[in-house]
Amino acid sequence: MIATSSLILLISLRCFSQGAHTEIVISASDIEKAGTSIPASEIGEPVSSVVLYPARWVEGSPAYAVVEGSIMPVDPQGWPINFRVLLPERWSKRSMQQGGGGMNGTITVNEGPNPMLGKGFALYGSDAGHQSAGMRFPGAPPVKLLATGPTQGNEWALNEEAIRNLGYMQMKKTHDAVMVILKRVYGAEPEFNYYVGHSHGGREALTVAQRYPRDYEGIISNVPIVNFSTLMLGPALIRIQEIPEENWIPTSKVKAITREFLRQTDHLDGLQDGIISNYVAARQIFNVHDGIGPRDPWAGLRASGNADPGNNDNSDPEKLSDGQIKTLELSYSSYKFTNPLANGVTSFGMWTPTPEPAGFGMITNTRYKGQEGAGATAPIYSNMGILGVTGFLMQDLSANPLDYVEGGKYEKRRQEISVWLDSTDPDLSEFYKHGGKIIMTIGAIDNIASSGAQMDYYQSLIKKMGRKKLGKFARLYVVPNGNHGLSGRSHSQNGNGETVEVKTLAAPNSSQNMDMLIDWVENNRAPSKTLVIDKKGNIGTNCQVEGYLLCSYPNYQKYTGGPTESAASYKSASPGSVKGGGKFRSLKK
Numbered sequence: 001m002i003a004t005s006s007l008i009l010l011i012s013l014r015c016f017s018q019g020a021h022t023e024i025v026i027s028a029s030d031i032e033k034a035g036t037s038i039p040a041s042e043i044g045e046p047v048s049s050v051v052l053y054p055a056r057w058v059e060g061s062p063a064y065a066v067v068e069g070s071i072m073p074v075d076p077q078g079w080p081i082n083f084r085v086l087l088p089e090r091w092s093k094r095s096m097q098q099g100g101g102g103m104n105g106t107i108t109v110n111e112g113p114n115p116m117l118g119k120g121f122a123l124y125g126s127d128a129g130h131q132s133a134g135m136r137f138p139g140a141p142p143v144k145l146l147a148t149g150p151t152q153g154n155e156w157a158l159n160e161e162a163i164r165n166l167g168y169m170q171m172k173k174t175h176d177a178v179m180v181i182l183k184r185v186y187g188a189e190p191e192f193n194y195y196v197g198h199s200h201g202g203r204e205a206l207t208v209a210q211r212y213p214r215d216y217e218g219i220i221s222n223v224p225i226v227n228f229s230t231l232m233l234g235p236a237l238i239r240i241q242e243i244p245e246e247n248w249i250p251t252s253k254v255k256a257i258t259r260e261f262l263r264q265t266d267h268l269d270g271l272q273d274g275i276i277s278n279y280v281a282a283r284q285i286f287n288v289h290d291g292i293g294p295r296d297p298w299a300g301l302r303a304s305g306n307a308d309p310g311n312n313d314n315s316d317p318e319k320l321s322d323g324q325i326k327t328l329e330l331s332y333s334s335y336k337f338t339n340p341l342a343n344g345v346t347s348f349g350m351w352t353p354t355p356e357p358a359g360f361g362m363i364t365n366t367r368y369k370g371q372e373g374a375g376a377t378a379p380i381y382s383n384m385g386i387l388g389v390t391g392f393l394m395q396d397l398s399a400n401p402l403d404y405v406e407g408g409k410y411e412k413r414r415q416e417i418s419v420w421l422d423s424t425d426p427d428l429s430e431f432y433k434h435g436g437k438i439i440m441t442i443g444a445i446d447n448i449a450s451s452g453a454q455m456d457y458y459q460s461l462i463k464k465m466g467r468k469k470l471g472k473f474a475r476l477y478v479v480p481n482g483n484h485g486l487s488g489r490s491h492s493q494n495g496n497g498e499t500v501e502v503k504t505l506a507a508p509n510s511s512q513n514m515d516m517l518i519d520w521v522e523n524n525r526a527p528s529k530t531l532v533i534d535k536k537g538n539i540g541t542n543c544q545v546e547g548y549l550l551c552s553y554p555n556y557q558k559y560t561g562g563p564t565e566s567a568a569s570y571k572s573a574s575p576g577s578v579k580g581g582g583k584f585r586s587l588k589k
């Protein structure tokens with residue numbers, strides 16, 4: 001029996017060279033080596049046990065093995081982490097951990113054809129340590145859960161271990177379990193391990209660079225929800241501001257607000273095209289807390305004598321009351337905390353000037369329970385991240401999120417969950433020393449993830465690491481007018497109020513983005529700090545195409561003359577002033 005399995009090992013583990021890397025080839029008979037459990041001592045964060053289910057072999061091109069497991073909590077009343085790893089027949093000694101989305105709750109890696117498997121990557125991911133029916137398309141078949149916690153409702157959001165798993169521990173636990181499986185099945189650990197994530201997964205990717213820097217050689221963090229604990233509260237802060245009816249901005253004001261943003265910011269990039277490319281300067285105008293720009297950026301919309309023009313006033317030009325302008329100032333200025341949160345962060349970046357100010361429910365016609373004028377049957381305010389307010393913060397799933405008071409009775413809990421959930425640590429020295437490379441990309445007008453918070457994190461990285469060192473291992477790209485999906489489009493009217501042809505800005509191709517990272521990590525070929533994205537999203541450096549410039553923060557694409565469709569008509573330019581002082585201060589009235 002021993003002789004037979006040794007023979008299989010010899011036959012199956014044929015090693016041969018492909019390019020710079022050694023490839024390891026396995027067959028169906030190797031999958032038993034995964035085993036049925038992993039000792040808790042092999043996992044770098046506390047767990048009670050790791051259960052592995054019978055491994056399966058999937059024929060196809062490429063063929064691959066599937067190993068699934070559950071990482072059991074220390075808390076007997078806690079929730080497991082379910083995970084899955086796909087092991088390709090021909091392994092290039094690379095692996096990729098795939099980040100989650102929304103509030104997570106489903107395993108991020110699915111069986112089926114995947115181009116990364118074809119490239120010889122082992123792929124793995126988890127459900128982050130709670131089990132949710134969410135994030136599935138309507139009509140999709142129900143997900144069969146590997147293991148479940150004491151309930152299948154939202155009660156996990158009250159469990160400390162489950163919250164900390166979501167915040168950071170699940171990434172480490174999943175990583176460590178998968179490394180054991182790879183070693184057992186292939187006989188080796190990967191030479192190159194990657195983390196790739198978007199949105200919540202982008203935050204996870206940032207978190208591993210901050211907390212587990214030696215585990216990863218390459219990281220892609222797209223539109224990360226950096227200040228997770230405050231982002232969940234952010235939309236509620238706007239609704240709290242709107243508790244007095246006089247502060248409420250109904251959707252009838254959207255056109256006027258859009259027009260005002262464009263009037264003051266479209267031209268800052270040298271072109272009246274309905275695209276706010278100079279996002280830093282634009283933000284400085286409307287952020288009333290940074291000491292830069294005009295004291296009253298909304299003066300042009302302010303009704304004289306605070307006469308309430310009425311919510312159904314669609315006259316042109318339409319005016320806003322002082323209360324409504326206070327709400328806009330809150331939405332588009334840094335939100336100062338009573339006490340600093342994790343990593344000494346003192347404020348949350350909120351949102352940035354945008355031609356789409358109503359996106360993701362930022363402006364709503366609904367009055368919610370607890371707001372002045374709300375009817376007896378008014379709904380309780382809710383959004384995608386609301387469990388982070390009612391569950392994590394208020395520790396009462398039936399609480400009204402609008403009862404939150406800054407610096408009030410939840411202050412201690414704010415501090416506690418911020419440490420678990422926020423990926424705001426700007427010190428990436430260990431990741432840099434390890435030789436890691438990270439590519440981050442955000443959209444300049446992301447209503448979901450808060451572009452302001454992301455830009456603040458970029459700025460903190462520059463301050464902490466220094467531009468020169470940062471340039472050696474990190475790229476911080478910003479898609480002009482880009483949304484949470486990293487694509488953008490111009491508004492149909494420019495800053496002069498003239499109708500312009502709507503121009504689309506394609507999201508950078510994610511597969512090419514990954515190839516760019518691999519080339520940096522494995523061949524030390526650094527990506528350009530200014531990239532050209534063509535109309536199909538292809539990433540390049542040739543300006544002689546129709547498309548736009550993907551610049552590194554804080555730079556933006558400045559129009560220099562020529563056909564507006566051509567990337568050659570723009571250059572990467574500095575916004576003038578980022579930190580305050582400098583020439584932009586002249587805007588102050």
Ligand SMILES: [Ca+2]
Nearest residue numbers: 266271273275
């Ligand atoms: Ca413009």
